[in-house]
Amino acid sequence: MSESLTKLAAKLAEDVLEIQKATGEDRLFIELGHIVGAASQTLEEAYLTECRIRLAEQGARKFLDAKIAELAAKAEAQAKSEG
Numbered sequence: 001m002s003e004s005l006t007k008l009a010a011k012l013a014e015d016v017l018e019i020q021k022a023t024g025e026d027r028l029f030i031e032l033g034h035i036v037g038a039a040s041q042t043l044e045e046a047y048l049t050e051c052r053i054r055l056a057e058q059g060a061r062k063f064l065d066a067k068i069a070e071l072a073a074k075a076e077a078q079a080k081s082e083g
Contacts, residue, residue, distance in 0.1 A: 005046050012036070013050035029055075 012032070020028045029051045037044035 005043060009043060009046035009050045012047050013054055017051060017054055 013029070016029045016032050020026060029048075033044055033048050033051075036047050
């Protein structure tokens with residue numbers, strides 16, 4: 001993939017996911033993908049990949065944050081019961 005393609009796809013993904021988060025329209029990235037794909041299938045594929053990567057990272061981070069909070073709460077409860 002060319003550097004310009006990667007940059008364009010990444011910027012589009014960043015922008016659309018920011019708007020999605022602000023508006024609650026969780027399929028906006030798909031709609032934009034159709035528009036992009038009508039002009040360039042190559043950019044569409046790169047853009048959708050960038051979106052999926054970011055969405056996967058957000059989901060993983062949310063899971064990890066919840067797990068850390070859960071483990072911290074368990075450790076705190078255990079410390080209280082021992083003390």
